[in-house]
Every structure is written in C-alpha cells, then in structure tokens.
Amino acid sequence: MFYREAGEFKTSYQADQATFPIAFDRWGYCAVVAVAFLVVPFLINPYWEQAIFLPFLVFAMAALGLNILTGYCGQVSLGTGGFMAVGAYACYKLMTAFVWMPMPLVVILAGLCAAAVGIVFGLPSLRIKGFYLAVATLAAQFFLIWLFNKVGWFYNYSATGQINAPERDFLGILVTGPNTRPWATYLFCLSFVFVFAWVARNLTRGRIGRSWMAIRDMDIAAEIIGVNPLMAKLSAFAVSSFYIGMAGAMYFAIWKGAAEGTEAFSIEISFVVLFMVILGGLGSIFGSLVGAAFLTLLPVLFKNVLAVQLGWPTDIAAHLEVILIGALIIFFLIKEPHGIAALWRIIKEKLRLWPFPH
Amino acid sequence: MKFSRLAFAAATALAFATPAAMADLVFPSLDYRTGPYAPNGIPFADGYADYFTLVNERDGGIGGVKARVVPCETEYNTTKGVECYEATKGEGALLYQPLSTGITYQLIPKASADGIPIHSMGYGRTSAANGKVFEWVFNYPGTYWDAASIIVKHIIDQEGGDISGKKIALVYHNSAYGKEPIRTLEELAKKHGYSLTLLPVDHPGQEQKATWLQIRRDRPDYVVMWGWGVMNQVAVQEAVNIRFPMDKFIGVWWSGAETDVLPAGEGAHGYKAITMHGVGMDFPIYADLKTHVYDKGLSAGAGDQHGSVLYNRGMQAAMLAVEAAKTAQAIHGAPNITAAMMRDGMEALEITDEKLTALGLPDFMPTFEVTCANHGGSGLGAIQQWDAKTKTWSLVTDFIASDREVIDPLIAEDSAAYAAEANITPRTCE
Numbered sequence: 001m002f003y004r005e006a007g008e009f010k011t012s013y014q015a016d017q018a019t020f021p022i023a024f025d026r027w028g029y030c031a032v033v034a035v036a037f038l039v040v041p042f043l044i045n046p047y048w049e050q051a052i053f054l055p056f057l058v059f060a061m062a063a064l065g066l067n068i069l070t071g072y073c074g075q076v077s078l079g080t081g082g083f084m085a086v087g088a089y090a091c092y093k094l095m096t097a098f099v100w101m102p103m104p105l106v107v108i109l110a111g112l113c114a115a116a117v118g119i120v121f122g123l124p125s126l127r128i129k130g131f132y133l134a135v136a137t138l139a140a141q142f143f144l145i146w147l148f149n150k151v152g153w154f155y156n157y158s159a160t161g162q163i164n165a166p167e168r169d170f171l172g173i174l175v176t177g178p179n180t181r182p183w184a185t186y187l188f189c190l191s192f193v194f195v196f197a198w199v200a201r202n203l204t205r206g207r208i209g210r211s212w213m214a215i216r217d218m219d220i221a222a223e224i225i226g227v228n229p230l231m232a233k234l235s236a237f238a239v240s241s242f243y244i245g246m247a248g249a250m251y252f253a254i255w256k257g258a259a260e261g262t263e264a265f266s267i268e269i270s271f272v273v274l275f276m277v278i279l280g281g282l283g284s285i286f287g288s289l290v291g292a293a294f295l296t297l298l299p300v301l302f303k304n305v306l307a308v309q310l311g312w313p314t315d316i317a318a319h320l321e322v323i324l325i326g327a328l329i330i331f332f333l334i335k336e337p338h339g340i341a342a343l344w345r346i347i348k349e350k351l352r353l354w355p356f357p358h
Numbered sequence: 359m360k361f362s363r364l365a366f367a368a369a370t371a372l373a374f375a376t377p378a379a380m381a382d383l384v385f386p387s388l389d390y391r392t393g394p395y396a397p398n399g400i401p402f403a404d405g406y407a408d409y410f411t412l413v414n415e416r417d418g419g420i421g422g423v424k425a426r427v428v429p430c431e432t433e434y435n436t437t438k439g440v441e442c443y444e445a446t447k448g449e450g451a452l453l454y455q456p457l458s459t460g461i462t463y464q465l466i467p468k469a470s471a472d473g474i475p476i477h478s479m480g481y482g483r484t485s486a487a488n489g490k491v492f493e494w495v496f497n498y499p500g501t502y503w504d505a506a507s508i509i510v511k512h513i514i515d516q517e518g519g520d521i522s523g524k525k526i527a528l529v530y531h532n533s534a535y536g537k538e539p540i541r542t543l544e545e546l547a548k549k550h551g552y553s554l555t556l557l558p559v560d561h562p563g564q565e566q567k568a569t570w571l572q573i574r575r576d577r578p579d580y581v582v583m584w585g586w587g588v589m590n591q592v593a594v595q596e597a598v599n600i601r602f603p604m605d606k607f608i609g610v611w612w613s614g615a616e617t618d619v620l621p622a623g624e625g626a627h628g629y630k631a632i633t634m635h636g637v638g639m640d641f642p643i644y645a646d647l648k649t650h651v652y653d654k655g656l657s658a659g660a661g662d663q664h665g666s667v668l669y670n671r672g673m674q675a676a677m678l679a680v681e682a683a684k685t686a687q688a689i690h691g692a693p694n695i696t697a698a699m700m701r702d703g704m705e706a707l708e709i710t711d712e713k714l715t716a717l718g719l720p721d722f723m724p725t726f727e728v729t730c731a732n733h734g735g736s737g738l739g740a741i742q743q744w745d746a747k748t749k750t751w752s753l754v755t756d757f758i759a760s761d762r763e764v765i766d767p768l769i770a771e772d773s774a775a776y777a778a779e780a781n782i783t784p785r786t787c788e
Contacts, residue, residue, distance in 0.1 A: 046447075160483075162534050263436060263460060307430075308445075315391030
C-alpha cells in the first residue's frame with residue numbers, strides 16, 4: 001500500500017537506474033544512515049561498542065571484500081584471515097614506523113598492502129578454478145600466518161609475538177588505544193564502511209563490476225566478448241583484498257588494540273567471513289551487511305538471553321548457542337538458498353502488491 | 359506488524375543490555391567450560407566459585423558483604439574474553455582473573471584505563487611484576503620466568519650441578535602464553551651452557567606427531583612444556599609413545615593436572631610439573647567446604663573436581679582475592695569497597711603462615727607480600743610428580759626460589775619497553 005512504484009515517474013536514465021528506485025526505500029535508507037551517524041554515537045556505551053558495533057562494522061567490511069571476489073567474480077577464497085592479517089600487520093608497521101601518519105591514511109595504506117599481496121595470491125586463479133582455487137587460497141592463509149609468526153620484523157621483535165596498537169588520534173580525537181571514547185571508534189569504522197560500501201555498490205554496477213560478473217557467469221563466453229580475464233580476476237583479487245586488508249587494520253587497531261597472528265587471524269575467520277557472504281547473499285552489498293550482522297550479533301544475543309537473562313549455566317548456554325546458530329543457518333539456506341538478501345528481495349516484491357496480490 | 363517489530367526491537371535491546379549493579383562485592387569469573395581448553399578450565403572455575411560460596415555461607419561474606427561471582431564463558435578466546443570484560447565491568451567488578459595470557463594482554467591497557475585491577479596469577483605478562491609500571495596488574499605469587507628458572511634449577515639439581523652441553527627442548531603453545539618463557543630460558547642457557555631447542559605447537563595442540571618425531575630424533579636430555587588444554591594430554595601421550603623418560607619431562611604449572619596425565623595411563627608415571635601450591639585434599643578447609651558447600655548441594659559445575667590440582671588453584675585464586683578484599687576493607691575502613699580500593703588492598707596484601715592456618719590451608723603455599731614495586735610475589739615453586747598407580751600428585755622438592763639475578767634485569771627491560779610503548783611514567787614507589 002505504501003511501498004509502491006505508482007506515482008513515481010522517472011524522466012531520466014539516471015533516475016531509472018538509481019540504487020533505490022522506490023521513494024520508500026530511499027527514505028528508509030536515509031533514515032538508517034541518519035540514525036547510524038547522528039543518533040547511535042550519543043547512545044553508545046563501551047559494551048555496545050566492543051561487543052556489537054565494532055565487530056559488526058569490521059566484519060561487514062571483510063564480507064564486502066569477500067563478496068566482491070566470491071559473489072561478483074566467482075572466485076572462491078579461503079584466505080580471508082590471511083589477508084586480514086596482512087592488513088593488521090601492515091597497519092602495525094606503519095603506525096610504529098611513521099608516528100605522524102593519520103589513522104585513515106594508515107588504514108588505507110594497510111589495505112593497499114593487502115591488495116598487493118592479494119594480487120600475488122590471485123595469480124593462480126588464471127589457471128585453476130573452483131575447489132582447486134579454494135585450496136590455493138587456503139595455502140595463502142597458512143603461509144601468511146606462518147610468516148607473521150616466524151619473522152620477528154613484522155611484530156617488531158616483541159617477546160611474545162603480540163602486536164599492540166599505540167595510541168593515535170585523528171583531528172585531535174583518540175581513535176586507537178585504551179583511552180578512546182566509544183563514539184569515536186564507532187564513527188571511525190562506520191565512516192569507512194559507509195564510504196567503501198558506497199564505492200563497492202557503484203564499482204559493481206560499472207564496467208569493472210560487469211566484467212567480474214561476466215567472468216563469474218561463464219569465463220569463456222566473457223573472454224569471447226572481449227573481457228580480459230587477467231585484468232578482471234586480478235582486479236577482483238586486488239579490490240577484494242584491499243577491503244579485507246582495511247577490515248584487518250580496523251580489527252587490530254581500532255577494535256581489539258592488540259592481536260596475536262595465530263589466534264586472531266586463524267582459518268576460522270576465513271570460514272566465518274565466507275559463511276557471512278553465503279548466508280547474506282552472494283553478489284549483494286546488502287547481503288554482506290546482513291550476513292555480517294547475522295553472524296556477529298546472534299551469538300552475543302543468544303549468550304545474553306541464555307546465560308544472563310535466563311541465568312542458565314554458561315557451558316550449556318555456550319553449547320546451545322552454537323547449536324542454535326547452526327540450525328538457523330540451515331533454516332535460512334533451505335528457505336532461500338540465495339541468502340537473506342534474496343529473501344529480502346522477495347519480501348519487497350510481495351510488499352509492492354500488498355494487500356491486493358492479484 | 360509494526361507493533362510486533364517494535365516489540366521485537368525492544369526485546370532485542372533488552373537482551374543486549376546488561377543488568378544493573380547491586381550492592382555486592384562482584385568478582386567476575388572469566389572461565390571456560392567449553393572448547394579445547396575446558397578440561398583445564400572447568401576445575402579452576404569450580405574451585406574459584408566454590409571458595410566464594412564457602413565464604414558467603416560460612417562467614418556471611420567478606421567483612422559482612424556478600425561476594426557475587428559473575429560467570430562468563432570465554433572459551434579461552436580473546437574476543438569473547440574482551441566481550442565478557444565489557445559485559446561485566448558495569449556491574450561494579452572489583453577484580454578480573456582472566457585465566458588466559460592472551461586475554462590478559464588484551465585487558466592490561468583497558469583495565470588500567472578503566473581503573474580495575476587484574477590478577478593474572480602465575481600467567482599473563484611476566485613483566486607486570488614491576489608495579490612501578492603496571493599499577494593495576496598483579497601476577498603474584500609467581501611468574502612464568504620464575505617457573506622457567508625453577509625448572510632449570512631442578513634440572514641442574516638432577517644432573518648433579520652441571521648441565522653444560524646438555525640439550526633441553528621447550529614444547530610450547532604457539533601463542534603469547536607459550537612464548538613467555540623463551541627469553542628466560544635463552545638467558546639461562548647462556549649462563550649454564552645448555553642448548554635450547556624450541557618446538558612450537560599450534561592451537562589447539564592436537565597435532566603433535568611432527569614435534570615428537572623431532573624429539574625422538576634429537577634426543578634432548580630434558581623436555582620442558584608450556585602447554586594448556588588438550589595440548590597437555592596429547593603431549594604426555596606422545597611422550598609415552600616415543601618412550602621418552604617421563605621423569606625428564608617437566609611441565610609448567612599449567613601442564614600438571616590430573617586431566618593432563620590420566621589419559622596416558624600407566625605410561626605417564628613419573629611425569630613432573632612445577633606447582634605454586636600444595637596438592638591433594640589434606641587441608642582442614644575441605645572439612646568446611648564439605649559442611650557448608652558440598653553437603654548443601656552448592657558445588658559449582660558437576661562437583662566432581664574437588665581436590666584436583668586446578669581446583670586447588672582456583673581456590674587459591676579466590677582465596678587471594680578474598681584476602682586482598684579484606685585488606686582493602688581494613689585500609690579504607692569500609693565494607694563496600696570499590697575497584698580502586700581493591701587495588702590498594704592487593705598492593706598491601708601479605709600472606710603469612712598464621713593467615714593460611716586460620717583459613718584452613720596450613721602450608722598450602724609459600725608466604726609472600728606484595729609491595730608497590732613488586733607485584734610478582736615471592737616467585738617460589740615446587741616440583742610435583744605424578745604417580746600413575748595411586749593416581750596422585752606429590753611434591754618431590756621443597757619450594758625453590760628462582761634465579762633473581764637473571765629474571766630481575768629481564769623484568770626491568772621488558773617493563774621499560776612497555777612503559778615507552780604506552781607512554782607511562784613509572785611510579786616512584788616511595
């Protein structure tokens with residue numbers, strides 16, 4: 001009734017191809033962004049920051065990155081944890097070597113380092129596909145973590161192999177270290193995710209995105225119509241690793257403040273981000289965000305409901321939490337194999353006709 | 359539709375929110391009863407909780423105020439540990455004992471900024487023993503470097519005073535925890551002339567075939583282990599498989615519990631580990647625990663861990679927390695203490711033989727006192743040995759002092775590095 005196209009007349013191609021063609025959507029989107037930027041910073045406390053918002057934003061960034069590679073370009077990757085580690089260690093080295101460098105620049109440069117590494121590990125994708133590529137990227141995961149654990153230069157030869165983010169401010173506001181305010185770190189990460197989600201959305205609608213999708217749908221056909229597979233695949237690896245690298249830098253410097261390569265960037269991270277992308281929806285920006293929200297927020301929600309609100313023993317709550325999340329993943333994938341984003345699309349289609357479906 | 363969504367949002371917000379503070383002395387217990395570290399996490403958590411229950415039931419609390427233990431499951435994972443910290447600190451938490459070196463490293467800057475003390479009892483960052491730099495962090499009664507030094511001293515003792523040219527292998531958990539002793543063992547290698555081989559084992563430690571193959575090939579004279587969780591059980595079993603002499607296999611105090619040696623059966627006979635407290639149930643406190651806790655059905659967990667090594671250690675951790683809280687109440691003359699007062703109590707903590715006897719724990723552990731400059735305690739440890747026939751641990755040495763000559767400069771060096779990194783001006787402690 002309210003959610004409809006009737007009465008909206010598009011008079012230009014631009015308007016017709018807008019990301020949110022329906023006014024209701026557009027306003028909803030603006031409202032969410034306004035709440036995220038203008039309301040949440042005033043309400044946020046350290047618990048919401050550390051347990052809910054920062055994990056969500058960091059993993060949303062990583063999921064965006066992996067979705068570009070896996071969802072748009074069709075290259076399966078299990079090296080996400082490794083590329084996040086590249087971002088984190090690059091961030092650490094930049095922060096300690098160039099003390100004057102502003103944090104946003106550090107994060108972007110860390111992303112670029114990860115992009116360079118991503119291109120190198122993306123080279124095999126020109127010859128191998130599918131599961132075999134997954135195995136090749138798995139090698140990247142193990143090799144990179146081993147490297148950061150083995151070579152002392154990466155962690156400035158600290159005795160324990162830990163990296164600790166020193167205190168840094170941006171425009172006079174602390175964004176790393178223990179004395180940060182929750183709203184500052186939140187806004188820092190939110191700005192990055194907002195800007196780069198925007199970039200990703202427009203990248204995937206443009207020429208590069210179309211070439212990625214052509215490769216994904218049928219690489220031989222894409223080659224015949226003039227898409228250069230070398231450029232398409234390597235650019236997907238580069239952009240994807242750039243995003244994942246920035247996620248790694250924020251994960252280490254803004255969210256956690258300290259990290260230990262073998263634990264923080266283990267193979268589990270790679271799997272979790274891949275599940276986010278699959279569950280949220282392959283080839284969908286919205287899906288990346290929903291998938292990240294699903295897998296970062298639900299465990300915290302279940303833990304709070306079961307262990308804190310209901311007062312159940314913590315071990316039972318922890319086991320039940322894993323079972324429930326597993327069951328929910330199966331439920332959503334049976335209900336809609338193309339992810340929550342597809343489910344959302346169907347709901348919107350139905351809403352356009354509601355309440356008169358015929 | 360609208361309403362239900364609103365209700366859902368409200369319920370969600372409620373579920374994420376944490377309950378309001380109450381007028382108790384709050385001791386969060388960042389424990390782990392699930393995952394690969396649960397075999398060791400469970401007895402510790404049970405001992406920790408049971409001691410507080412005893413204090414509440416028998417004494418009516420600490421100085422008349424009930425103690426409340428807030429359990430939070432961390433799975434020995436730093437992300438979950440930090441989440442637990444953030445979730446519980448708003449309840450008026452007095453003290454954090456994370457039982458994980460990784461989580462401790464993560465919490466040191468946060469807790470110092472928030473003004474909540476951390477007690478990493480025999481784990482965490484060793485150089486936190488320097489109270490001048492680490493105002494809010496305590497690791498009494500001993501540190502990893504004390505443990506490493508005492509193990510080496512024991513080896514020297516076994517070898518009749520000279521270990522030059524001997525080979526020692528360190529099998530360690532490939533994390534901040536396992537890497538802690540390396541610095542000290544290297545320094546001691548220079549001093550005593552042994553050679554050190556480093557053999558890392560990755561989390562969770564179930565895959566050690568290659569490690570023990572290397573030990574079989576290199577034939578080190580002694581193997582020292584810094585392990586935790588299932589890694590301990592696997593290592594002991596692998597050592598049995600390659601017929602390594604068990605009395606030359608020595609674990610740190612986190613690698614010497616019943617759960618670590620029982621799976622290997624008879625083969626584990628003679629395995630040694632260092633400990634910072636007495637073993638077994640031969641302490642008068644167990645009579646009190648039986649009357650006030652076990653018989654009332656108030657045991658934490660399944661109640662099957664009583665008297666085990668890590669149960670005793672959890673109890674020790676709780677006992678030191680309670681004694682520090684009592685000290686804080688005495689200093690400030692108020693029963694309801696804050697985290698800052700708790701810190702003062704910890705810094706003035708003295709454990710004497712009279713106190714231990716009064717608590718029903720005579721000769722349970724060596725005496726020590728904490729000072730402004732020394733947060734590491736006395737650093738004494740004894741060697742315990744496993745008897746697979748009677749299935750008991752027993753102490754085979756007295757409590758031995760560590761080699762301060764080597765450790766003190768290392769602590770000074772590492773804490774100075776932290777102070778420079780974190781922009782801390784060390785306190786003068788006068």
